[in-house]
Amino acid sequence: MFDAGMTAETLRDCLLNLPPLELLGMKLLQDSPHAGFFPSDVPRESLKAAVVEVIEYGDRCQAAARRLSDLTPIPLRKVELWEFAL
Amino acid sequence: MTDFFTLKNVLAAAINADPVLRLAHLTAWLDPLWSDDEDDWVMPQDDDGTLAIALRILRRAFPDIYFEALLAIRSGATYQRLDHLICDAVQLQGIPLENLEWLPFGIPLPAYGASLEDPDFYETHPDTIPVLACFGISPDPNPYNVDIPDVAYKAAAIIADNLVKQQNEGWRQVAWLLRFLFSLSGNSSVDWDYEMMAEVQPLSWEAEDIEFARDIIEEADGIMADVAAALQWISQHPAVLDSLTHNIRKVYQKKGKENARYQFEWPCPAQHDERAAQSVA
Numbered sequence: 001m002f003d004a005g006m007t008a009e010t011l012r013d014c015l016l017n018l019p020p021l022e023l024l025g026m027k028l029l030q031d032s033p034h035a036g037f038f039p040s041d042v043p044r045e046s047l048k049a050a051v052v053e054v055i056e057y058g059d060r061c062q063a064a065a066r067r068l069s070d071l072t073p074i075p076l077r078k079v080e081l082w083e084f085a086l
Numbered sequence: 087m088t089d090f091f092t093l094k095n096v097l098a099a100a101i102n103a104d105p106v107l108r109l110a111h112l113t114a115w116l117d118p119l120w121s122d123d124e125d126d127w128v129m130p131q132d133d134d135g136t137l138a139i140a141l142r143i144l145r146r147a148f149p150d151i152y153f154e155a156l157l158a159i160r161s162g163a164t165y166q167r168l169d170h171l172i173c174d175a176v177q178l179q180g181i182p183l184e185n186l187e188w189l190p191f192g193i194p195l196p197a198y199g200a201s202l203e204d205p206d207f208y209e210t211h212p213d214t215i216p217v218l219a220c221f222g223i224s225p226d227p228n229p230y231n232v233d234i235p236d237v238a239y240k241a242a243a244i245i246a247d248n249l250v251k252q253q254n255e256g257w258r259q260v261a262w263l264l265r266f267l268f269s270l271s272g273n274s275s276v277d278w279d280y281e282m283m284a285e286v287q288p289l290s291w292e293a294e295d296i297e298f299a300r301d302i303i304e305e306a307d308g309i310m311a312d313v314a315a316a317l318q319w320i321s322q323h324p325a326v327l328d329s330l331t332h333n334i335r336k337v338y339q340k341k342g343k344e345n346a347r348y349q350f351e352w353p354c355p356a357q358h359d360e361r362a363a364q365s366v367a
Contacts, residue, residue: 020105025112029102037098038115038160048150051116055149058113058120 008076023057025050116153119145131165139190140172147291151175180300192288193299198310199279200267202234213317214267220331222338240344241337242268245330248350257352259316260326266313275306323355 028050032039042050101107119126119141127138144152151172158171169186176183181193188194200214201207208215208225218224221238242264249261262271269277278286289295320326333350340346 023109023112025116026105026108029108029112029115037094037111047116047153051149051153054112054116055120055145058117 021057023050023053025054117145118156129159136187136190137165137168140186143189143291144172147293147296148176148179151179179296180303181296182303189291192290193295194288195283195299195302196275196306197278197280197283198266198276198306199269199282201279201281202267203232205230205232208232213321214263216327217263217317217320217330218267220327220334237338237341239268239270241334243270244337244344244348245333245350246270248348249352252352254352254354256316256319256323256326256355259312259319260330262309262312263316263320266309271309273302273306273309275302276309319355325353325355329353329355 024046028039028042028046032041098111101111113120122142127135129137132138141152141155144155154175155168155172158168163171172186172189173183176189182196183189183194200211202218202223205225208218215224221241223232223234223238225232246261246264246268249257249264252258252261265271266276271277274283274286289299329352333348333352336348336350340348
């Protein structure tokens with residue numbers, strides 16, 4: 001990836017430019033601001049869709065975290081760590 | 087008290103105003119078991135962990151039932167209420183779950199299988215005795231163990247294969263009756279009794295297995311409906327048994343050889359009944 005011209009900075013910019021993920025559950029909570037902690041007036045079909053979505057989202061996050069933890073370390077040769085020298 | 091509720095709403099609004107806190111709020115609301123934390127296994131009225139395991143299975147297999155169960159737990163439902171709620175909901179999905187305790191063992195399949203060697207079968211299925219008598223099978227000679235000759239299975243297979251091609255629906259249903267009685271249907275739920283089913287690794291609660299189980303159950307229900315219809319048809323037209331006996335004898339005479347040429351006759355029972363009435367007149 002880095003050999004193809006991608007730097008840590010461009011990768012960061014790329015990730016920051018990703019559009020935010022719209023989760024139905026987030027919208028349901030936003031739309032029911034005065035319904036207490038757990039809204040109770042949400043239609044069943046919307047709830048079902050939100051539960052399925054949040055479970056899948058959680059699975060994807062956990063899978064991504066696992067993959068990131070297994071990445072081979074990449075030496076950052078251009079970064080100077082003066083604290084290390086001290 | 088009013089202040090307390092106001093405070094709660096203000097707190098909830100503050101949480102929802104922050105995207106990260108709102109995501110945490112969302113997870114606590116819709117998927118509290120997401121991290122499979124050790125503490126999440128402790129649930130009220132669930133000493134042996136049955137409910138905790140059930141919720142984890144439902145979370146994967148039926149997320150909507152999982153959430154219904156969470157709502158019930160939050161509203162203080164008893165274990166018995168949850169058991170009913172979950173079993174009823176899973177049954178609506180086409181899986182016959184009778185008890186929550188069965189859930190961790192895999193998908194429960196019905197086991198209709200006929201155990202012809204077991205004398206109890208004839209007590210629980212007395213309407214099949216006249217049909218089995220056509221094959222020379224009866225529990226009477228030895229009430230403790232019924233001996234079924236191999237040729238009976240061969241004859242049942244040959245006759246059923248022929249009957250299933252008949253135009254008359256009644257005869258086609260008799261084909262499925264024979265396949266049920268001699269465990270020849272190719273459907274595990276129809277061919278296996280509970281003892282046999284218990285020896286086989288059950289299907290898991292993965293999506294593919296659930297779909298497969300639904301197909302098996304749906305097909306089994308169709309076959310068993312044909313079996314019931316065939317038994318009723320036979321009870322209305324006893325002459326069917328004469329034709330059956332006559333054709334089974336033909337197979338027995340050739341010792342059930344598959345390649346032998348058989349000339350079967352399957353008269354329409356209505357015509358047979360008419361002839362019988364005319365001869366009496």
